[in-house]
Amino acid sequence: MxxxxxxxxxxxxxxxxxxxxxxxxxxxxxxxxxxxxxxxxxxxxxxxxxxxxxxxxxxxxxxxxxxxxxxxxxxEQMPGLSIDWFTVDYDDHIAGQPLGDLSAKGVVGLTVVAVVRGETANPAPSGDFRVFPGDTLVVAGSPEKVAKAFAFYRSGALKHATAVAGAVDSPPGASALPRE
Missing domain, CATH: 2.30.31 (Transcriptional Co-activator pc4; Chain A)
Structure with a gap:
């Protein structure tokens, strides 16, 4: 009224x-x-x-x-789904870098849902969205893929937990392909 x-x-x-x-x-x-x-x-x-x-x-x-x-x-109670938050520190690899495309690096089936900067949420950021210290990335995927993404954001390196050395993560139902 x-x-x-x-x-x-x-x-x-x-x-x-x-x-x-x-x-x-x-x-x-x-x-x-x-x-x-x-x-x-x-x-x-x-x-x-x-x-x-x-x-x-x-x-x-x-x-x-x-x-x-x-x-x-x-x-989060759905089997196989993990939603987690990653707060970017000054010494993290991702600090000052564009978000990029983790699927191009072999992590398929992971989504950066949003980047929170201060009191502003940036939903579904594109790969060229630049990440800064203090930003919080909201990530969804399997627990293993979330852990891989966090390791990459910290160090710039991907640790592969698959049995085949250097294998690329694949979508469900697809076979793993070796890296070139």
């Missing part, structure tokens, strides 16, 4: 009958409120909490982060 000269009011009623709202002011701050209306005949505690723009973003991340964390937890 628009509040002329003030901003916008968004409200909802919780499952237990509580009334909650957020007033987003034109100035950038927000008010988190609980309230009652005339039809309420019970004693209701009213709360109003003023939040700066940064505080409102933090609260939104905390509330929304729960769903994201639950979704990631559910994904």
């Amino acid at each position: 628009k509040l002329p000269g003030v901003g916008v009011l968004h409200t909802f009623i919780t499952d237990d009958g509580g009334k909650c709202g957020v007033i987003t002011h034109r100035s950038g701050h927000s008010d988190l409120i609980t309230f009652s209306d005339e039809s309420d005949d019970k004693d209701v505690t009213k709360v109003s909490l003023r939040l700066s723009e940064d505080e409102a973003h933090t609260l939104a991340e905390l509330l929304g982060g729960t769903r994201i964390t639950e979704s990631l937890s559910a994904l």
Whole structure:
């Protein structure tokens, strides 16, 4: 609901009958409120909490982060899938380098889901996306391939755990091909 000269009011009623709202002011701050209306005949505690723009973003991340964390937890319970975070240090091989294409280096079936830089997520980065110290890479793949990627990001070398020396990782159902 628009509040002329003030901003916008968004409200909802919780499952237990509580009334909650957020007033987003034109100035950038927000008010988190609980309230009652005339039809309420019970004693209701009213709360109003003023939040700066940064505080409102933090609260939104905390509330929304729960769903994201639950979704990631559910994904991580899938057999053969690992989702992990790699924080780039100054002495890591990948620091200052483009992300590149690990499949061209023999690690097939691994995805860099996002690169988080500060408070900004860069989803599905391309191979030419340059990675810097402090960045966090969110990687998904089999546990073995995630470990290989992390080893490469740290040292620049790929350690092959396959029985054939120098064999290239292959997609499921394909045979391993020797490196040239």
